[in-house]
Amino acid sequence: MRRNSRAYEDGPLKYVVRSALFLAIPAILFALPWWTLVGAPTTGTGPLFWLGTALFLAGFVALPASMFLGHGPAQSDAAAIVGDTLLGVLWVFFSWSVLGTIASLGLAVGGVDDPARSRIVAVGVLAIASVLVVWGVVEARRVPRVRTVEVPIRGLGAAFDGLRLVVVTDTHFAALNRLRWSERVVAVVNAQRPDIACHAGDLADGSVAKRHPQVDPLGKVEAPLGRFYITGNHEYFGDAQGWIDHMASIGWQPLHNQHETLTRGGDRLVIAGIDDPTGVGLPGHGPDLPTALAGADPQAPVVLLAHQPKQITGAAAAGVALQISGHTHGGQIWPFHYLVRLDQPVVAGLSAHGAHTKLYTSRGTGFWGPQLRVFAPSEITVLVLRPEVG
Template sequence: MAVPGRPAQNGTAVKLAVRLMMLSLVLALLFGVPWWTLVSAPTGGSGTLFWIGTAIAAAALVCLPLTMFLGHGPAQSDPAVIVGDTLLGVLWVVFSWSVIGLLVRGALAVGGVDGVDGARIVAAGVLVTSAVLIGWGVSEARRVPRVRTVDVAIRGLARGLDGLRVVVVTDTHYAALNRRRWSERVVEVVNAQRPDIACHAGDLADGSVVKRQAQVDPLGKVEAPLGRFYITGNHEYFGDAQGWIDYMASLGWQPLHNQHSVLTRDGDRLVIAGIDDPTGVGLPGHGPDLPAALAGADPSLPVVLLAHQPKQIADSAAAGVALQISGHTHGGQIWPFHYLVRLDQPVVAGLSRHANNTQLYTSRGTGFWGPQLRVFAPSEITVLVLHPER
């Protein structure tokens, strides 16, 4: 006799088992390669250094999933977030260069340097390289981003709008580390660019309005005479998306929640629109709706669209959008993670052209998510200077 609900329970158990197995395999790989490269091979698998290194690796192996769960799970512990995210970033750097170290060791073996001697040379190289990149990466992540100015030719842009300055910040990810002073300095730099339009392209903060509003408050001082516009990213939907929409509105930013606005300068007009992140489909009344965002817009006017993820470009091109502005990728944030990002997104960073002559600008992001590291993926405050297409 069948037991009601048993198939669903079995299916859930199988999915959980698969996820745990995948997590175990990933952790085994992330920790196993550095352990072999830095501990086992150069010590010959014995001795005091071997056991000390193994103990450190084992402690980190236990600490990482525990702190990630405490930080990003129901407890939402900020100290755990800081420890877990930092450990994850350090591990990724060491793992990546350990893989490269194994390739170098193979080359050394071909050259006649093999065994423990070759392993020690590789271990020293990996340790020094990782330490330098981690130190530099922390500095890059915490600095006020450099300004990147890009001229963009827009089809159908009227001459009265030539030289329009659109300043873009995105992926600020205000989180466990208090970055209020950094936020104030970002606003100073944004205002120094004399923006006509200011945009925040999503992933504003990780956490509730109550916990993060002090870091976000400086954005209320951004000055842009034609408007300040904000859209949701995927991370808003991991918390309180509607709360952040309402809070940004209270700071004087106009949320473009599947909406558009018509901007006018010297009698000439431009449509700026925004759509929700695809993650929003799980929240009633949210999720990207480009037809709704463009409903009622004059089809003869060029459209600049804020859409958090670059892969939303397919719908934008089909709708005849002139320029889509996105973030989300962080440029990979920690090399060589951009290769994995590229599997999910059509573009990692920069200006690109797509179907129907639609252009896409993908920012590397203004802040960082998780590990306070940026390696070969510098942050940016973007100034897009619009010109009529000739």
């Protein structure tokens, strides 16, 4: 009886803790910008103080409410757009308020007194953050720039020299309807004349029923040697198997811990894919590189699709020639990439690991959550494979 009572108490206690964190994080993110833009420059008095304080209080209420309505049981797309956008804007203002605080200390050392010092900082933070928010929205919603990178591959046969592998990843089709954007991305991909097309995960946020119209244009991608898709972590927040089945239905080959061997002019190239680590919670899912490579020609170089860069450890140990990943978004909104770097070995670009393994980490083709990209532009990547010399 006492054990049941304890279990009953633990449930509400956990709920209280989670609710407190749900409100504490926005409180911290709102507090510093409020002080930088409202509290300090107004010296806590006057109509600007009360108007600014009311505005920040409204935002503090709106953020958790819209996030709960958008991402909780109701799954309201309108609320998700509001909450996600507000979160991104808040992060920009918080980040620059931190820099403004540092600048304020510099002005104080230089002999600038308050309230002039606080007003100079407030104007600077407001101007810079506002410009970056507008620019960030434009960057996030534009069709990504094409980034072409030559990658030397150990053991690549001459028949595959110059092979063009086009990568899209982290499209995150979600509450904001980006059907037209999806169609334009496909047009850009096809213009690159890919031999192979890859989607490295985080295809969409939400169910197949709600999001498939935005995904379906991918069925028009043209790649004569194959179109390959793997799951990212966000598929496992929803219907991963549903998305695997849907991608197969529009002509993409899911690589669910499996590989395909491509042959050209007597040379071979293995294209393999593994699940995201979050898949372990779903029966039959989770990364399994040995299974993915079972039966592959040990003399053929392996190109591996693995959503998270940190999966490179196993890939290098297995002798994979090239791993292609996404997940990081390049940080998406500066300076978030510093936090990403705590979890991932690479944030973006081509890097070397182990004796002969390369990793290419894409900054992503779309965006997650906040429709902003600040100092982390999206990309459609063309990897041109070359035989490694020496």
